[in-house]
Amino acid sequence: MEKLVACVIGSGIGGLASALRLAARGYSVTVLEKSGEPGGKVAQYNEAGYRFDMGPSLFTLPYLVDELFGLFGRRRADYLKVITLPMTGNYFFSDGLNLKAWSNKEQFLNEVEKTGVNRGKMERYLAKQSFLYEHAADVFLFKSIHKLSTYTSAAGRKGMKALHRMDAFTSMHQRNVKSFGDSRLVQLFDRYATYNGSDPYRAPATLNMIAHLEHNTGAYFPEDGLFGIITAIKRLADEVGVRFYFNTEVTGLVTKGCRVTGVKTRDSVYPADLVVNNTDITLFYRDIMPNARMYRKLMKRERSSSALIFYWGVRTTSALDVHNILFSADYKAEFEGLFKTKELADDLTVYIFISKKAVAADAPDGCENWFVMVNAPENVGQDWEEEVLKARRIVLQKIKSALDFSIEPLIESERVITPQDIECRTGSVNGALYGHSSNSRLSAFKRHPNFSRQYKNLFFTGGSVHPGGGIPLCLASARIVDGLIGAGK
Numbered sequence: 509m510e511k512l513v514a515c516v517i518g519s520g521i522g523g524l525a526s527a528l529r530l531a532a533r534g535y536s537v538t539v540l541e542k543s544g545e546p547g548g549k550v551a552q553y554n555e556a557g558y559r560f561d562m563g564p565s566l567f568t569l570p571y572l573v574d575e576l577f578g579l580f581g582r583r584r585a586d587y588l589k590v591i592t593l594p595m596t597g598n599y600f601f602s603d604g605l606n607l608k609a610w611s612n613k614e615q616f617l618n619e620v621e622k623t624g625v626n627r628g629k630m631e632r633y634l635a636k637q638s639f640l641y642e643h644a645a646d647v648f649l650f651k652s653i654h655k656l657s658t659y660t661s662a663a664g665r666k667g668m669k670a671l672h673r674m675d676a677f678t679s680m681h682q683r684n685v686k687s688f689g690d691s692r693l694v695q696l697f698d699r700y701a702t703y704n705g706s707d708p709y710r711a712p713a714t715l716n717m718i719a720h721l722e723h724n725t726g727a728y729f730p731e732d733g734l735f736g737i738i739t740a741i742k743r744l745a746d747e748v749g750v751r752f753y754f755n756t757e758v759t760g761l762v763t764k765g766c767r768v769t770g771v772k773t774r775d776s777v778y779p780a781d782l783v784v785n786n787t788d789i790t791l792f793y794r795d796i797m798p799n800a801r802m803y804r805k806l807m808k809r810e811r812s813s814s815a816l817i818f819y820w821g822v823r824t825t826s827a828l829d830v831h832n833i834l835f836s837a838d839y840k841a842e843f844e845g846l847f848k849t850k851e852l853a854d855d856l857t858v859y860i861f862i863s864k865k866a867v868a869a870d871a872p873d874g875c876e877n878w879f880v881m882v883n884a885p886e887n888v889g890q891d892w893e894e895e896v897l898k899a900r901r902i903v904l905q906k907i908k909s910a911l912d913f914s915i916e917p918l919i920e921s922e923r924v925i926t927p928q929d930i931e932c933r934t935g936s937v938n939g940a941l942y943g944h945s946s947n948s949r950l951s952a953f954k955r956h957p958n959f960s961r962q963y964k965n966l967f968f969t970g971g972s973v974h975p976g977g978g979i980p981l982c983l984a985s986a987r988i989v990d991g992l993i994g995a996g997k
């Protein structure tokens with residue numbers, strides 16, 4: 509019998525995972541990708557002996573990647589080696605405190621005592637986040653929240669029973685203040701809002717469960733860097749017969765009644781029995797399936813924050829770890845800048861990611877590859893040349909004051925990207941890293957569903973649709989699409 513044909517538009521992590529899941533279901537799968545290589549926001553570059561992951565640097569829930577290999581009876585470890593990081597974050601606070609968030613719980617609790625906060629408080633907090641995740645994830649992250657059947661399933665019933673304990677009526681920040689009192693621990697746990705580009709002063713405290721992923725389940729790192737995930741998945745996809753067409757921009761859909769029958773590019777039509785879109789959902793309604801009402805509606809919603817990143821090849825061997833955070837003295841002002849005034853604040857939290865600390869080949873001997881990032885507002889036409897100069901000045905000063913040395917004379921290669929560059933390179937609206945923000949209780953429900961209400965065989969995956977951005981959630985969205993297709997919905 510002829511195989512049914514599936515087309516996937518875009519080869520971001522969500523598109524690649526969907527392609528594999530469709531191949532495992534027996535579809536003949538074609539992936540159409542506008543750029544010259546797979547991965548979308550997960551990208552890398554090499555220069556003068558340095559390798560840089562350009563996008564994501566944090567990796568949790570590796571079992572979601574393992575699952576993709578399991579679909580074909582393969583072992584992820586044969587394609588991608590992943591290590592557990594001993595430290596999830598090396599935190600430097602503006603008052604001089606250095607707190608190491610060890611993956612080992614006992615070691616972390618000992619470290620927390622430096623702040624004067626009793627370890628029991630931290631244990632209770634982490635247990636609460638574990639409870640939230642256990643009760644919320646199956647229903648709100650791994651199922652379509654836009655289908656009634658989700659709420660009548662076992663996971664749905666479990667989630668609904670715990671609804672009153674989901675902490676949705678207070679903000680992450682308020683809950684953290686109540687939990688710790690100590691402003692440094694509050695800042696450390698408020699930071700998890702940035703893992704999906706949100707504002708801890710507004711996002712519901714339910715999102716504090718993000719901390720559960722690092723502190724209770726672990727932080728991981730692929731031995732070839734984050735881009736290694738893409739290389740491994742692409743290799744598997746090639747082996748199982750997924751066909752890729754790069755430099756191939758999708759420009760429209762061919763439809764008949766309530767079905768999509770093909771995908772259009774500038775010079776061809778690819779016939780399809782089923783289509784999964786992995787491009788930014790807002791632009792999908794502008795460029796691929798024009799729908800002015802949907803486009804306007806999605807444009808109006810608040811988007812996640814973006815980033816301004818310096819990639820520095822530096823001639824030094826620092827005492828830093830893989831993930832290092834130099835906090836600003838005024839976190840609130842930073843988030844006001846990110847979401848209200850859309851300007852960089854005068855003091856910034858600086859994230860320094862050094863993959864060389866886990867992957868020896870990522871920089872020459874005696875050197876390190878510093879990915880230095882500050883959260884930045886979405887691109888609304890700011891003067892990015894000015895903002896880069898301002899950020900660079902603040903970052904260099906912060907490194908000097910927090911780490912007590914000057915990095916500037918040691919920089920031997922430099923590249924910078926702004927929200928505007930992220931927008932151009934990855935096709936995300938205004939350079940938002942994670943689609944729409946999660947700054948309100950209803951954000952999760954307002955995210956676009958993983959299926960089309962108009963066309964029965966059109967589905968959506970990736971960071972701009974349910975359940976949201978970040979590698980684990982994009983993989984979850986592919987799993988949801990798979991479940992919907994399997995259930996014939």
Ligand SMILES: Cc1cc2nc3c(=O)[nH]c(=O)nc-3n(C[C@H](O)[C@H](O)[C@H](O)COP(=O)(O)OP(=O)(O)OC[C@H]3O[C@@H](n4cnc5c(N)ncnc54)[C@H](O)[C@@H]3O)c2cc1C
Pocket residue numbers: 517518519520521522523540541542543546547548549550562563564565566567756757758759786787788796815817930934935936941942969970971972976977978979980982
């Ligand atoms: C700087 C940065 C840091 C980040 N840090 C982290 C992190 O530490 N941890 C984490 O988990 N996540 C992080 N993220 C977020 C994470 O990278 C994204 O949520 C995720 O990679 C998005 O995947 P996606 O499936 O939505 O596809 P995308 O990566 O958005 O890819 C979509 C693909 O569609 C293609 N495309 C667009 N239009 C068309 C068209 N018309 N035709 C064909 N193809 C098209 C694009 O070229 C692209 O390849 C970060 C992102 C960035 C940019």
